[in-house]
Amino acid sequence: MANTNGPTRERISVIAYELLKEKGIAGLSMRALADRLHIKAPSLYKHVADKEEIIAGLQARGLQEFGNAIKRAGKSKRAKALAYRKWALENPHLYEITVSIPLLRDRIPVGLEDGVTRMIIEITGKDHEHARAVWALMHGLVDLEIAGRFPKDADLELTWKRAVAMI
């Protein structure tokens, strides 16, 4: 049929992004993705090597957006930390696909991960080891919160206050 605005790689990537945001990683199947593009699943493979390529694209997009969100935040540690939390909670599926599953380093643009990592490290201004601990602290807080690991009555605002104070 050669639909003139047929699913190019870019279009697939955009729809996959939407699907992920709506349905989460579990809902991101090749058939569901194909449905939204009004094609059948095997046709996707005319544009994309495998599902990993799609996931890698989403990880790249996630890193990009995440990095921008932190960049846009105020310069203080506190503002950066809260921006980290805010973005992760507003985009839990994106956060999960970029941070909680193995990063497909070979298939995302070089430098993207480094850029985000360096930005996080710069939040503290101290050495790399300290920065890594800070990153781990923020990631741990977000990860446990998304996983519902804290009791319902936990005062997470206060927890983050304490965390920022520890930095």
Added chain:
Amino acid sequence: MANTNGPTRERISVIAYELLKEKGIAGLSMRALADRLHIKAPSLYKHVADKEEIIAGLQARGLQEFGNAIKRAGKSKRAKALAYRKWALENPHLYEITVSIPLLRDRIPVGLEDGVTRMIIEITGKDHEHARAVWALMHGLVDLEIAGRFPKDADLELTWKRAVAMI
């Protein structure tokens, strides 16, 4: 056949535990589990309601062993923190199944999660909010390390030293 030492629920749980430790969550399929018990996958359902029940059992075992490991460690914050890391790195699949996927609270013994949580909180001796931040810090460090998120040349011993100092 009614094999006298046939796969009772207990036996299934033990073999599942072994399988998880060896092959990880992805390798823990009902058919693989059945193979090791020398039965077919559908026969598992004569002993167990579904796969979630098996996972819940593993989460309970994981929490138990994890709790013991920390309990056995020295009383200092540093000793506890290092025990946390040591156990998680030595049992990455168990750590993952108990902490990195949703905890099946309805299907594990009541109090188990609370016990472990309280133990972690007691490490600091301070208030709950501070303790949660400490937990998040340790979890974040372990999670990022297992996920291979830190550069290969990162000095994680030093990072943990810095982290313990932050507590």
Added chain:
DNA sequence: CTCCCTTGCTAACAGTGTTAGCCTGAAATT
């Protein structure tokens, strides 16, 4: 001896990612 129930089995279904092979219409070449 007979009945029942436990616990195995096979066949099957719906879902997953993925491959092979076919077909068709549009674009490019002669």
Added chain:
DNA sequence: AATTTCAGGCTAACACTGTTAGCAAGGGAG
């Protein structure tokens, strides 16, 4: 203008996942 090439759709199928239905055989209870 006629022909060839090829991008991009399709169906059928495979191996895998968890799971259900229904059958069969053996041991224990009456």
